Amino acid sequence: MTRYTERGASWRALAYGPGFAVLGYLAELFTGTTHAIAWVFVGLGLAAITAPWIHARRRFLTVEVTDSSLCQGREQLPLDRIAEVTDVGAPTGARVLGGGWSVPNKYDALPLRLTDDTVVLAWAKDVGALRTALQEARAT
Secondary structure (H helix, E strand, C coil): CCCEEECCHHHHHHHHHHHHHHHHHHHHHCCCCHHHHHHHHHHHHHHHHHHHHHHHHHHHHEEEEEEEEEEEEEEEEHHHHHHEECCCCCCCCCCCCCCCEEEEEEEEEEEECCCCCCEEEECCCCCHHHHHHHHHHHHC
């Protein structure tokens, strides 16, 4: 069962480019000269460059807590390896889960002590909800 999910991006962002193109076309309607084909290409072009961005964010910035594991980006950590979730200090140079060098921008860090007494940094936009989900999943 999934206890917490935080997607890196929403597929709704794919509609922004075509929406911008429609607004541009509507603005041109008021000036008298329209370039409908150009605006179609603008909308498709913006959607085409947005799709890989969304895919990458969903792949590398998704956080998910299930009954058995914590998934952070490309890394999956079994919950039975987590010893402590609260009151863990983050030492300098602690490894960041998910394969990055540092906690992603606009995300907050949650230090976790593992059963081998090492400290790693989990991350989420809502650290409180992540902590709660990890505590509940570990309790069951």
